[in-house]
Amino acid sequence: MSASLCEFLPWDSGFFSCRIGRVKAQRLYESDLEQIGDWAQQERIDCLYLLADPGDPRTIRLAEQSGFRLVDVRLTYQHPPGVDRPAARDLPSVLLRPAQPGDIPELEALAGQLFTGTRFFFDDRFPPEAGKALYQTWIRSSVEGYADCVTVAEAEGRIAGFITAHLPAGDAGARIGLVGVASFYRGAKVGQRLVNAVLEWFHARAAGPVFVSTQAHNIPAQRLYQSCGFLAHSTGIWYHKWLTDCIPQVRKS
Ligand SMILES: CC(C)(COP(=O)(O)OP(=O)(O)OC[C@H]1O[C@@H](n2cnc3c(N)ncnc32)[C@H](O)[C@@H]1OP(=O)(O)O)[C@@H](O)C(=O)NCCC(=O)NCCS
Structure with missing residues (x-):
């Protein structure tokens, strides 16, 4: 063949x-x-x-x-360079900083709860613990070097959210990998601050368009990317x- x-x-x-x-x-x-x-x-x-x-x-x-x-x-969204982004509301109690190896246990606990809307949970042949372990491994590997940048949002001494970014050499585009916000901190623009911070990170490195994919049913994620200036780019089943x-x-x- x-x-x-x-x-x-x-x-x-x-x-x-x-x-x-x-x-x-x-x-x-x-x-x-x-x-x-x-x-x-x-x-x-x-x-x-x-x-x-x-x-x-x-x-x-x-x-x-x-x-x-x-x-x-x-659904894949694209952030074209040059599109204005709305300024995020100021939340002084939220600190954005690079992830450290010491954050890994907390990040794994969070990642194990957040991505239950993805295909590894939708396909019931994958036991839920296998899907959970996938996202825990993904965030751990990201902090250990798989991602080029991992930013965490810290609030009240806890990790409120995180974002991972990839800037491969060559033609492969700049990509956001995982974005997640703990349920307690949702709707307070933590996601928007993380996405805007990573767009600044890409911009400082003269990256071209930035891509991010999500599920068609994930309206919170779509609204988040749209609020940061992303435009629909492509779809796949x-x-x-x-x-x-x-x-x-x-x-x-
Ligand atoms: C998607 C997610 C990161 C959003 O984080 P958040 O901190 O709650 O989002 P923000 O408060 O920054 O909101 C940003 C925008 O998205 C919109 N939004 C957020 N949650 C929403 C919801 N549940 N329904 C509709 N719109 C929503 C907000 O209204 C805001 O838009 P606005 O500027 O028009 O008001 C969060 O819901 C999450 O972690 N979900 C689980 C993990 C996930 O699905 N990650 C994305 C995978 S690809």
């Missing part, structure tokens, strides 16, 4: 203890299905991800006919197809 149609995902596979692959194209053709099936069998794949183009009816039909299940509708009975599980490290 054309090796280029699918790829094995070593990180996801190792993390969830299942063999996970993804279809690389966002559009499918009839002739792709057999090749994808052969590749998955040859690679002993348990789960295949597909990020489909919602604007292509043939792809949606083929995905659904061949056993892919919808797990998320992704996440599908998962399970080919075996494998149950994802996360080994304690």
